[in-house]
Amino acid sequence: MRQQAVAGHRSIDVSGLPDQGAFGPSGLIWWGTVGYMVIEGSMFVMTLITYFYLRLKVDAWPPSLSNPDLFWGTVNLALLLVSVIPNHIAKVAAEAGDPWRVRWSMLLCVVFGVVLLIIRWFEFGSLNARWDDNAYGSMVWCLMVLHTMHLLTDVGDTTVLTALAMSQPLDKRRYVDVSENGLYWYFIVAWWVPVYLTVYFAPRWL
Amino acid sequence: MMPPLTFDPRRSGIHSRARGNGPAADGTAAERAALEKTWHVPEGILGWFSVVDHRTIGRRYLVTALGFFLVAGILAVLMRLQLAVPDNQLIGPDRYNQIFTVHGTIMMFLFAVPVMEAMGIYLVPLMVGARNIAFPRLNTFSYFVYLFGGLMLLIVLLLNSAPDVGWFSYPPLAGPDYTPGKRADFWAQLITFTEVAALAVAVEIVATVFKMRAPGMTLDRIPLFVWAMLVTAFMIIFAMPAVVTASSFLLMDRLVGTHFYNPAEGGDALLYQHLFWFFGHPEVYIIFVPALGMVSSIVTTFTGRPIVGYTAMVLSLVATGFLGFGLWVHHMFATGLPQLGLTYFTAASMTIAIPSGIQIFCWIASIWRGTPRFTPPMLFVLGFIAIFVLGGLTGVTLASVPFNLQVHDTYYVVAHFHYVLLGGAVFPLVGGIHYWFPKITGRLMDEGLARLSFWLLFIGFNITFFPMHQLGLMGMPRRVYTYPAASGWGPLNLLSTLGAGLLAIGGLLFVWNLARSVRSGAVAGDDPWGGDTLEWGTSSPPPVYNFLHPPVVEGPNALWDRSADAPVVTGLRTDCREVLITDVVDATPNNRYEFPEPSIWPFLAAVATSAMFVGSIFTAWAVPIGIVPIAIAVTGWFWPKRKEAAA
């Protein structure tokens, strides 16, 4: 027994509590992840507000009068939405403590991530303005780059976690990491929806 | 007088045991030794860069921020010397503009916010009874990013390449066309540096306050300083992304030719002002709210009674946090926005006086009710009230659109915000440093010197800044490097410069007192003031593990409300850095979590990040290239050690 009774004090013995953290808001890591999600979410909000602020200042939007091509962006949207499935499997498996399910679903997530990044490359190529053409182009590129940076970060993160999961025995701590990583992926998928609508449909509808 | 322990051991893993009659002495000594070994602060050069201890990092933050404060103070004295007489030739416009820009930038970004965070990093874990701050490696990372950003600014100042477009850097003046070269880029990138650091600390503080409070510290028992830091952290999280957005747009306009602020291509110069002030106004409260927390701590201790109106205080802090986001346009009244909107912002700006007023009333009521002891910290608090109330009232005048149109961007505003920031934040900070110095160093500051420096600071402050109200009404605009004799501004400016001399002497005396008391101050003991918060319940300076046994809190004034047989937490492992994670609302123990060991990787990540930031001032390629070392460092940071994985 590690804990001792201390002279003159009652003690609350916490040695029976789960160690290595907890999933979700009970654990500490969740709060760090959500903290950064809020920060980055604020940046997305600021950028979107800027987009519409600048939109209201001019008559022609986009100034070039040709709307952005929908193909690659929509493929990206579809794939991102599908990628939620392996991500969800990994998250649930981690919370259930199933090492093999975690491993293969994580691997699938990495594959999805890489494919998404490749498609994103084509998507940049299909945009209807350069960043230094006008404010419209600057705005569109800014939104796209911001989302791509998040995508890249999480793909990197997932890759490292997958490497860890493959090379070492998984413990609770790692499962918590996998679970929070899954949460972050939801965040990235969720943000693509407004960004996609803004980049591709704001010029059409507004 | 407070209900005793309301803590309910519901969870299966917790046993509340009767008081031990055991042989505590050697058991405790062994436990201490084990904790000492587990939580050790690494030594040597490598160790210096690997520290993850919140007290060490907090101290470094504090010392660094005070160092920047000194630099900015020297710049202020230079400005006052230049303005002492009309048509002065001492400093030319090129240099002067760099000086006032760097003065403002350092004060806002490298002193005020970091110094408040430093106090938070040091004190919040102690006040909530935790062993360390949440995400300690992130903490180390944030310190080095902050340090490197600050050094960058100092270096470019020495190189005659410092930003010269004001701490607000409005485009188009700060844009690519009117400030060629890299001066404004250093400013914009400094913002990125400091925001990365500040946001990290904000996340740490939120997590620490929400998840690492001692059992029994329910929401209504959180010390007011901790509440203040929590509100500040939330404001940072919501406000700073706006300025990062603004400064990134500026940087991109300057480097890769985007058109965010170019009206000729669909951009808008006012967009920057909206983004900047959406951050800029909360920024003032980010600086000022922690100071309110310090005032509450000091007032409680030195009146010897629980603060009057704890709930009102907490609600006021939270209200300040919310209202702070609703009044950014009052920095833009002169830009010609629609009148109706402006009236809304007048109302909002005036409304924020109410929560501040409530807190003032509560402190005065607490002083009225208790028995004030006129120690140096208390003197600074009284000085704070005298100065801050004045600054707050001139703030009310500034909220009025028509009057604002006259005094906006004049010395009246300079006077106002120095009353609010120097008086409202620095006076409590200096009081707080006097107050917590014994906890941090184990020694007391010299009281005679402290009193002398207080009076010099107080008198010097008023002589320096009070005449500026009048100068503003006499039409003196801000940010002028000189003025003609015919303006009639000469005498008051000279008076102000003389006051600045007193202020500087007072400041140096304070620094001297700090320096000598660290070495030769009287030994303080654990609790020299009879404080009520948990940090006074451990030794001075606290051991590396903060508390032998994390305490259990039984009332809002943790130490005063502690019963004779107050329980403590046991059962945390001593052979690894295990901490207790509790629930958000009622602070019930929930789980245990192992904190990371010291590591060099956060430092390396900070180096890599800084290299990318500085590089991206010169070329956009720094971003894709610079990401690689950052990714490597961050992977090293999170890669578990074998021992951990095996355990």
Place this chain on the structure above:
Amino acid sequence: MIGRRYRFILVAVVAALLGGCEREARSFKGRTSANASKEPGVSRNPYAGNAWGVGQGKRLYTLYNCVGCHANGGGGMGPALMDDRWIYGSDDASVFETIARGRPNGMPAFGSRITESQIWMLAAYVESMSGRLPMDVLPSRADHMRYSTPENSRRARPPQGAPKGADE
């Protein structure tokens, strides 16, 4: 420990100093001498490494309507300035001469119409148009309609057919 830290800082400062810091200096005095007789190939442009001087040159380029003939570097009535062809020499002194004394086929002499320091600023900007100056000196986009890639984003185009070392 503290001492060591300061040493690091010192090293950093010295390194940065050595990196060349005059790019940001702003010398308002300029040269006022009336004797504009320049030995070709001898004189160097005082603003070639100075971002502020180049920026002033860019402003003057617009204000003095150089745009009228040369457009924004792409050329029109006059030759293009952002390419690698330098008809009358690409070295500092030749560019100065071209502006100050004019050239056949339309380039007027500005020697009596603008001051010497302004000519140097313009010359520095003209050199920046083909991306020849150091990266941290090149101007970025202007606050008006976009006309081409900003100077600092263009691919540097070293002068063609210029005698070797003429730039030195």
Place this chain on the structure above:
Amino acid sequence: MGRRRALWACCAVMAAAASAASAGCAGPHHVFDPAGGPARDIAALGRLLFAVCTVIYLLVIAVLAWALVRRRTEADGSVETGRRLTRAIAAATIASTMTIVGLTAASAVTGHGLTSPMGPAAITVDVVGHQWWWDFQFRDVSPDEFVSSPNELHVPLGQPVMIKTMSRDVIHSFWVPNLHGKRDLIPGQVTNTWIQADRPGVYRGLCAEFCGHEHAKMAFEVVVETPQKFKAWIDHQRESASEPADYQERRGRDVFLGSPCATCHTIRGTTAASRVGPDLTHVGSRMTLAAGTLPNTRPHLATWLGDPQSVKPGTLMPAVPMSDADRGAVIAYLRRLQ
């Protein structure tokens, strides 16, 4: 005792500061020395704000002083005292809320009065900001040309004057403390404000938004004169420049037109027609040089032309190399341009 002494010291400091501040409301550009409708309304509002704030401040400090020095009693710790204190705090909060509401209303009423003048505007002036000088352009005096009066704004007494502000480069701010509050000059936008002067005289205007090196030396004069005099002034401004009267002035004109001067400036009636720098057609009649930096006298003009960069470091105006005799001639010519 210590605390009494401290209190006295505080009071002394405050009193000293206050007396230092109340150095009078005169001076060339004092907010509380209004010479026109808008400034008068704002000054009245300002006095109200100051009165209310002073009372509140003194009250707070008095209560604080009482709280510090009062005799402590047994009952201080009682629940009843606590309740009373809570009530006092609530009362103070309600009082301050009502004050705030009152001040907001007062400010809204004043603000409403400032939005537009009572009657139709007599003239409209375009105010164009440059680094670092002002161009006041009167466009409604004749259909095809406009009168440019750099750094000197003439307005008729007692009539509303519409001001359209715009900027050629960075953000500036148009401010004549005796007449009205500020209005920013923002590139890419045109905003409107108005002034109305009811006291003849010369008032100084300043740039109130940081605009670069010479932000400090970007002032102008507002000349308020009777409508008749204003009419005469504007008619004169419409005329072309005076012809040189003697040999030296003729020489000055020739030097001017053959030198870099003519590359930037306009003198209507000559070949100089560039709009880079201020219009010099009537430069001799103006009160100041270099945007309110120097009085317009012969020696100051010589200083300014000889070395502009030491008068106003950073200005676009270069030192034009010429012999002393030539410069003397140019000065004589410029002073002829009344």
